[in-house]
Amino acid sequence: MTVLTDQYTPEREAIDDGLRAAVARLPYAASRIASYHFGWTDVAGKPADGSSGKALRPLLTLLAARAVADDWRPAVPAAVAVELVHNFSLVHDDIIDQDNLRRHRPTVWKVFGVTEAILVGDALHALAFEVLASSGDARAAAGSGLLATTVRALVEGQLADFYFEKRERVGIAECVAMAEAKTASLIGCATALGALFAGGTDHQVGALRDFGLRLGLAFQHIDDLLGIWGDPKITGKAVYSDLRSRKKTLPVTAALGSDLPEAAELAGFFTWVEPLDEAQLRRAAELVEVCGGRRSSMESAESLVTAAVASLDDAGLVPEAAAELGNLAVETVGRKW
């Protein structure tokens, strides 16, 4: 399958080169695990052609830089830092969620152990700040502050997400706040850093940050839909994975908040102590749809993308690059990956 992000070959190569150079700073014990995580090597350390992920966030950083200054090169360190942060959080998140699969392959903790996953995640986290600092860019300090605040938000979102699983009721407003922290904040940071490293004005950095925040929340709505109805062959995750772990995702929370009698049946599955079997999972997915959760998330994603595109107006951006950001946002809503 071709995704829009595939077309940016030079940008993707620069991101990949930057990531590989960063990971190469780690000693063998850690770099071997990080290389596996990024899909560059297999478990035995031999070169692999595994996908290193969609690289959506760093690509957004570079497109944001182009939107400001028609040049993405100065933003490469920022793009690499963002992708390192994203991946550190994936490695830790997979431990927490006890997820066995990531990008169609066993997760780091599953292959190497929990200790290794904690420590390699920590190393990637630090590496992000190291890449920013060693960029030699005068905006590195501001960028580092923005990235640090974002990581904190991201971690707080993950903590809220984890606590929500244990709670019987979660309101849609707090669920949206959690998704903003967990996902939108890093995407907003990705675009803001691109604008910053391209020398954007405060207004431009703010506009691109808003774009990213809105796109990021749309992205989470779609991710949550794919966590229920996505094709495991495409998403690389187990079918119904979010229902299996009783995650209070955006569509689920919207459905549970409906007045329909089916919402009570759905709530029953979320207080059920035993693991859900396949028939129950299918029924739970059906109930999310019947209670309007699927439609609600799809509509939210669409209106967020419209708002994201609108935030690029009047920011004095390079029109062609701004249009590409808009296209990328629109594609996000229709994505199957």
Next chain:
Amino acid sequence: MTVLTDQYTPEREAIDDGLRAAVARLPYAASRIASYHFGWTDVAGKPADGSSGKALRPLLTLLAARAVADDWRPAVPAAVAVELVHNFSLVHDDIIDQDNLRRHRPTVWKVFGVTEAILVGDALHALAFEVLASSGDARAAAGSGLLATTVRALVEGQLADFYFEKRERVGIAECVAMAEAKTASLIGCATALGALFAGGTDHQVGALRDFGLRLGLAFQHIDDLLGIWGDPKITGKAVYSDLRSRKKTLPVTAALGSDLPEAAELAGFFTWVEPLDEAQLRRAAELVEVCGGRRSSMESAESLVTAAVASLDDAGLVPEAAAELGNLAVETVGRKW
């Protein structure tokens, strides 16, 4: 018991205020756990007078600043960042080592869970960079780079430490390299950052970094001795804790490398699959001593402290502050805590 670090009341208060202000940026779910870890609150969230640790690292940052410019105030954000990094690594390390006690109280993962400990550790890690960036100091970018490189070294040292436990043989040279990465790097970073934020020359920053690196390695030698012979009432750790977990610490590695026949008996305990009972632990400790491990670490610590003090010569430092750093180094070798 009084330790030398107790006497720096204004410095300690500034560090404590800075830490509390940083942790207050976290939302309740995370700050409550961090406050427990720092000993400010009990499990229920009520104020506690638990010790927040020795605060040796941030105090070294402030003393290094005084040694350069006779003023420690500008280095407070750096001191706070160093202590946040130290504590993030403690929180993660306690998960990895499955340690139940820290500062005489149950560890974070034990009280709140592994997920919470991973995420709160991540939040403290990010907070360190946030504190540096929001200091508004022109040296924040350089400081951030130094801190990031140090965190990476620290994590790599922890990974090496973990792998050593699984290996039958570890040479003393690689054990020293591990201790340098795991402990000395952050103490060297603490003093270097103090010098940097006080506006020190490259030569002064280098001299204070060398001081910290040597002191840090001495510190680890002593810590390893206390991990075997320390009084649990004073150290807050279980007796023989490092022997129990079959850690290849510095004195143990030195002892295992001896030519004495007792070294083979000691090696037997380190390949023994079952947990060691009290009699075996006592015997193992005795063997470390017989094989010269205790003396070797004590002598190394002493010569490292001498070298640390010597690195402060000819750096154009404020004599009184440099002498205090020297005293602190000498006390480290004699410490019981």
